[in-house]
Amino acid sequence: MQILITGIFLGGVYAIIAVGLSLQYGVSRIMNLAVGEMLVAGAFAAFWFSTAQSLNPYLSLLVVIPVAFCANWLIYRYLLLPLVRRAKTRGQLEVDSILVTFGLSFTLVGIFLWAFGGQFFNYSFLSVPVEIFDARYGQNRVLAFAIAFVVCAALWIWLNHTRSGLSMRAISVDTRAASLVAIDVEKSSNFAFALGGAIAATGGMVLSTFLTFDASIGIVFTLKALVIVIMGGVGDIRGAIVAALVLGITETIVARLIDPGLTLAAAYVLFLLILLFRPQGLFGRAQT
Amino acid sequence: MSSSVLLEVRKVVKRFGGLVAINGVSFDVHEHEVLGLIGPNGSGKTTMMNLISGALPATDGYIAMDDKLLTDLPTRKIARAGIARTFQLVKVIPSMTVLENVMAGAVFGHKKLWGQALAVYAERQLERVGLFGISHKPTADLTYIDQKRVELARALASDPKVILLDEWLAGLNPTELQTGIELIRSLRDDGRTVILVEHVMDAIRSLCDRCVVMSTGNIIAQGTPADVLADPQVIEAYLGEDYE
Amino acid sequence: MKLTQTDVWRGLAILVVFFVLAWLPVVPGADGWLSIVVPITMYTVLATSWAIFSGPTHYVSLATAAFFGVGSYTLALGLESVPYPLLLLMAAVLGGVMAALVGWATLRLSGVYFVIFTLGLAELIRQVFTWYQNNMGGSRGSYVFTEFTDKHIYWQLLALALLVYLVGWLINRSRLGFAIRIIGGDESVAKHSGINVAWSKIVLFMVSGSVAAVVGAILAPRFVYIEPAMAFNPQLSFMVVIMALLGGTQRLWGPLMGAIPFALVWEFIAANFPAQTTLLMGVAFLLVVFYIPNGISGVLIRWYHQLRAKPGVSHE
Numbered sequence: 001m002q003i004l005i006t007g008i009f010l011g012g013v014y015a016i017i018a019v020g021l022s023l024q025y026g027v028s029r030i031m032n033l034a035v036g037e038m039l040v041a042g043a044f045a046a047f048w049f050s051t052a053q054s055l056n057p058y059l060s061l062l063v064v065i066p067v068a069f070c071a072n073w074l075i076y077r078y079l080l081l082p083l084v085r086r087a088k089t090r091g092q093l094e095v096d097s098i099l100v101t102f103g104l105s106f107t108l109v110g111i112f113l114w115a116f117g118g119q120f121f122n123y124s125f126l127s128v129p130v131e132i133f134d135a136r137y138g139q140n141r142v143l144a145f146a147i148a149f150v151v152c153a154a155l156w157i158w159l160n161h162t163r164s165g166l167s168m169r170a171i172s173v174d175t176r177a178a179s180l181v182a183i184d185v186e187k188s189s190n191f192a193f194a195l196g197g198a199i200a201a202t203g204g205m206v207l208s209t210f211l212t213f214d215a216s217i218g219i220v221f222t223l224k225a226l227v228i229v230i231m232g233g234v235g236d237i238r239g240a241i242v243a244a245l246v247l248g249i250t251e252t253i254v255a256r257l258i259d260p261g262l263t264l265a266a267a268y269v270l271f272l273l274i275l276l277f278r279p280q281g282l283f284g285r286a287q288t
Numbered sequence: 289m290s291s292s293v294l295l296e297v298r299k300v301v302k303r304f305g306g307l308v309a310i311n312g313v314s315f316d317v318h319e320h321e322v323l324g325l326i327g328p329n330g331s332g333k334t335t336m337m338n339l340i341s342g343a344l345p346a347t348d349g350y351i352a353m354d355d356k357l358l359t360d361l362p363t364r365k366i367a368r369a370g371i372a373r374t375f376q377l378v379k380v381i382p383s384m385t386v387l388e389n390v391m392a393g394a395v396f397g398h399k400k401l402w403g404q405a406l407a408v409y410a411e412r413q414l415e416r417v418g419l420f421g422i423s424h425k426p427t428a429d430l431t432y433i434d435q436k437r438v439e440l441a442r443a444l445a446s447d448p449k450v451i452l453l454d455e456w457l458a459g460l461n462p463t464e465l466q467t468g469i470e471l472i473r474s475l476r477d478d479g480r481t482v483i484l485v486e487h488v489m490d491a492i493r494s495l496c497d498r499c500v501v502m503s504t505g506n507i508i509a510q511g512t513p514a515d516v517l518a519d520p521q522v523i524e525a526y527l528g529e530d531y532e
Numbered sequence: 533m534k535l536t537q538t539d540v541w542r543g544l545a546i547l548v549v550f551f552v553l554a555w556l557p558v559v560p561g562a563d564g565w566l567s568i569v570v571p572i573t574m575y576t577v578l579a580t581s582w583a584i585f586s587g588p589t590h591y592v593s594l595a596t597a598a599f600f601g602v603g604s605y606t607l608a609l610g611l612e613s614v615p616y617p618l619l620l621l622m623a624a625v626l627g628g629v630m631a632a633l634v635g636w637a638t639l640r641l642s643g644v645y646f647v648i649f650t651l652g653l654a655e656l657i658r659q660v661f662t663w664y665q666n667n668m669g670g671s672r673g674s675y676v677f678t679e680f681t682d683k684h685i686y687w688q689l690l691a692l693a694l695l696v697y698l699v700g701w702l703i704n705r706s707r708l709g710f711a712i713r714i715i716g717g718d719e720s721v722a723k724h725s726g727i728n729v730a731w732s733k734i735v736l737f738m739v740s741g742s743v744a745a746v747v748g749a750i751l752a753p754r755f756v757y758i759e760p761a762m763a764f765n766p767q768l769s770f771m772v773v774i775m776a777l778l779g780g781t782q783r784l785w786g787p788l789m790g791a792i793p794f795a796l797v798w799e800f801i802a803a804n805f806p807a808q809t810t811l812l813m814g815v816a817f818l819l820v821v822f823y824i825p826n827g828i829s830g831v832l833i834r835w836y837h838q839l840r841a842k843p844g845v846s847h848e
Contacts, residue, residue: 031644094643095590096821099777102770103817110811216810226648261663268656271649272637279641341724363723373724381717392714395707397726402707446725
């Protein structure tokens with residue numbers, strides 16, 4: 001039971017990152033391999049707020065969200081949109097965007113290393129236990145899960161119950177058809193990419209309240225987010241949330257019962273099972 | 289006209305999620321005939337072609353050629369069995385030369401040539417479709433119509449028993465259309481079986497031995513072009529209910 | 533299969549070049565700069581074999597470090613009990629089998645799945661390896677004691693390079709090479725032409741994986757002491773990708789054009805700006821994708837065609 005709840009808490013935070021990436025891939029068609037670095041940026045901001053300014057790290061969201069949004073908007077507009085325009089085929093765009101976001105990922109890691117150095121960072125925030133079902137959990141984790149819930153719910157409502165959300169879903173189903181019904185695909189893709197980046201940075205901020213991180217840890221979360229997005233079905237927010245919880249629980253089980261060094265291996269086994277048996281994702285329809 | 293049955297389509301169903309594109313369709317294709325698969329837009333013609341060539345798996349029913357079950361075979365094995373096709377939106381490989389594009393059809397499939405024999409054979413297919421002296425040009429430099437010719441040459445290069453043409457005549461001018469019709473007729477004279485999806489009525493009238501008319505995933509008429517095009521149900525399907 | 537006269541001359545010329553290169557270590561004072569020649573040769577072999585698969589198929593493989601590490605460990609663990617040449621062969625087989633498994637699971641799907649899978653592969657094997665060594669006793673690392681110096685390693689790499697060029701050339705003129713070009717152009721055309729798409733991709737990936745594993749085995753003595761973090765260093769995969777892209781993957785000789793300059797520049801960067809390597813690698817990626825998408829060899833070929841197309845320049 002305790003493992004299950006810890007896993008769900010962890011999965012909740014993974015869900016934030018994964019829905020951010022899912023938005024970027026589903027709508028903007030960019031497999032953003034630098035998403036982990038957005039997360040690390042959020043974590044560093046929170047760290048700086050908490051230690052250098054002695055403020056509540058959650059206050060950093062006031063800065064992190066708008067800055068990450070603008071930064072990702074600019075990244076899409078000036079780095080990725082030229083590739084979208086130049087690509088003759090979907091495959092070409094896929095290769096180019098993979099390479100460019102890799103380049104971006106390295107560049108950002110390089111900047112983090114330069115600015116903060118290579119050591120590990122952590123700070124203490126709300127690390128007081130709270131009792132749920134006769135077991136103790138850190139309050140920071142509970143709060144993180146609550147934030148995750150709010151973010152995912154807000155995104156869900158936006159996508160399914162508003163006009164702008166509908167146009168996002170339309171683009172993710174069929175870009176060309178969406179442009180035929182007067183949806184500005186470039187503008188919406190740009191917005192989705194920016195929002196996805198901001199969500200990922202929020203995830204990083206939340207994660208930093210209970211996890212030790214360093215400048216180059218982004219890639220690990222990129223991998224996990226990618227596995228979640230594929231498990232959940234590309235562009236499927238609901239699938240991503242379920243997949244995130246599955247991964248969170250699996251990792252916790254493996255870490256507690258086998259070896260904490262094997263969490264990535266656990267993610268991989270899940271990924272392999274998905275590739276072999278349901279490549280279209282948990283809720284995806286068979287490819288046509 | 290009709291000789292033995294070559295291709296048997298039985299109770300074939302294709303669903304995309306909740307949408308039924310082909311709703312239990314059955315028909316026969318006879319040896320050495322030109323069969324027209326016609327019908328209004330969205331009636332399931334191209335989907336039917338994709339099912340025959342194996343580009344898409346059927347949800348239910350079966351397709352067989354010469355008592356060999358094609359359904360559930362991977363696309364490559366269907367090609368090797370002797371079914372070749374062209375695509376509605378032309379599919380050539382722009383980075384390769386014209387000759388290489390044609391050669392692609394004759395190496396791995398029904399026909400397995402290599403080396404000098406392959407080049408000569410591919411060159412002959414290009415001449416057949418009326419392309420001369422451009423074999424070493426990049427395919428990307430060709431006009432859309434010439435690319436369609438390259439695609440047909442590639443399909444012919446596999447020496448297929450059955451050849452599927454998806455709106456291959458669309459977009460041709462009247463002179464080109466005449467040559468195109470002659471060309472397709474000559475394929476039948478070679479002893480091949482041709483299935484064509486077409487909107488050009490002149491071509492259907494002068495070319496097809498039989499027609500199968502589809503509408504919203506069902507067959508609504510079969511027979512000679514003259515008969516089916518006079519069928520009130522067919523006219524209604526084409527013109528829409530507004531004109532009733 | 534017939535050889536034209538040009539093929540024969542070209543082959544002879546390449547043999548002569550390799551023959552000359554083989555004398556490099558004998559040049560007086562060579563010991564100093566062999567330490568840079570060895571990595572250049574290593575990267576050339578890795579980048580060329582990478583491009584044999586990833587060039588025509590457009591599947592970006594980041595598994596080089598995984599194959600390399602498996603090769604290194606094959607050598608390190610078997611050195612005491614198995615003769616050296618047999619170990620190289622074992623590394624090749626292991627690399628090939630691994631590539632076949634990875635390819636079977638991922639190459640039927642789109643390129644994104646493949647990239648992600650290979651991205652974490654080295655890390656996955658490292659974790660499992662470390663866990664195994666921690667729990668089954670014994671130390672994490674292994675010593676590799678051989679009599680080999682840089683000179684011997686260089687010769688082996690040179691021979692491997694020759695083999696890779698030969699294999700690449702043979703593939704290019706075979707049905708498999710033709711099939712893979714069609715697959716890279718349009719997969720549905722390939723299927724409708726009767727090509728076994730998945731099988732073709734897997735075979736090429738196996739070639740690429742085998743070579744990387746053998747390189748890992750050959751390089752192992754150079755480390756002297758091997759531990760998982762070193763053998764499965766993910767940076768290697770990225771270096772190989774960037775070099776191959778910089779050189780261009782359209783031609784067999786393309787990656788060479790990337791490996792030499794990049795390895796030299798990298799040596800300089802690593803010596804002078806050790807703190808900025810990651811940043812500069814990222815910038816290099818961005819520059820290549822945006823400004824030389826077809827690589828140096830692509831640029832050279834374009835110049836060559838422009839030169840020939842100019843009126844007044846004789847054609848023969």
